[in-house]
Amino acid sequence: xxxxxxxxxxxxxxxxxxxxxxxxxxxxxxxxxxxxxxxxxxxxxxxxxxxxxxxxxxxxxxxxxxxxxxxxxxxxxxxxxxxxxxxxxxxxxxxxxxxxxxxxxxxxxxxxxxxxxxxxxxxxxxxxxxxxxxxxxxxxxxxxxx
Numbered sequence: 001x002x003x004x005x006x007x008x009x010x011x012x013x014x015x016x017x018x019x020x021x022x023x024x025x026x027x028x029x030x031x032x033x034x035x036x037x038x039x040x041x042x043x044x045x046x047x048x049x050x051x052x053x054x055x056x057x058x059x060x061x062x063x064x065x066x067x068x069x070x071x072x073x074x075x076x077x078x079x080x081x082x083x084x085x086x087x088x089x090x091x092x093x094x095x096x097x098x099x100x101x102x103x104x105x106x107x108x109x110x111x112x113x114x115x116x117x118x119x120x121x122x123x124x125x126x127x128x129x130x131x132x133x134x135x136x137x138x139x140x141x142x143x144x145x146x
Contacts, residue, residue: 031043031044031053032069032070032079033079034070034078034079034081034090035081036081036088036090036114036119037088037114037116039054039055039114040055041053041054041090041119043068043069043070043092044059045066045067046059046061046066048065048066049061049062049063049064049065049066050062050064050065050066050067050068050092050094052092052112052119054119060112060119060121062092062110062112062121062124063108063110063121063124064092064093064094064108064109064110064124065094066094067094068092068093068094069092069093069094069132070090070091070092070093071090071091071092071093071109071134071135071139072133072134073134074134076133076134080134080140082137082140082141084137084140084141085141085146086115087113087114087115088113088114089111089112089113089114089140089141090111090112090140091109091110091111091112091135091139091140092109092110092111092112093107093108093109093110093132094106094107094108094109095107095108095129095130095131095132097130098128101128103130104128104130105128105129105130106126106128107126107127107128107129107130107131107132108124108125108126108127109124109125109135109139110122110123110124110125110143111139111140111141111143111144113144120144122143122144123143125139125143
């Protein structure tokens with residue numbers, strides 16, 4: 001059996017890094033939705049900012065620019081809803097390539113918790129990661145004071 005050329009592993013690493021650096025394109029024009037405490041919230045563009053629209057049409061504006069997405073379940077399906085200390089929590093994130101630094105991104109995320117009838121956003125977290133997939137529970141709960 002003939003060994004693989006040395007350039008192939010380097011190409012695979014370059015491909016993997018490039019794939020991680022590309023944020024996913026926004027999906028269809030339908031607003032992504034999630035259900036907290038039996039109430040449906042839609043992620044919408046409100047004057048260039050991310051916002052959650054409640055069923056009564058009121059908005060909870062978040063501290064990041066549009067476009068945004070809801071953090072997915074580990075299987076990549078529906079939005080993840082985390083349960084902690086009687087609250088239901090979601091994460092909304094914004095990721096875009098940083099034009100000044102190839103392979104890096106401007107990433108922001110904000111957790112939102114439902115406590116009874118009250119929706120409360122967390123502080124805004126920032127980073128340089130291009131990752132936009134499932135995250136750990138600490139990301140859901142660590143941005144709030146409990």
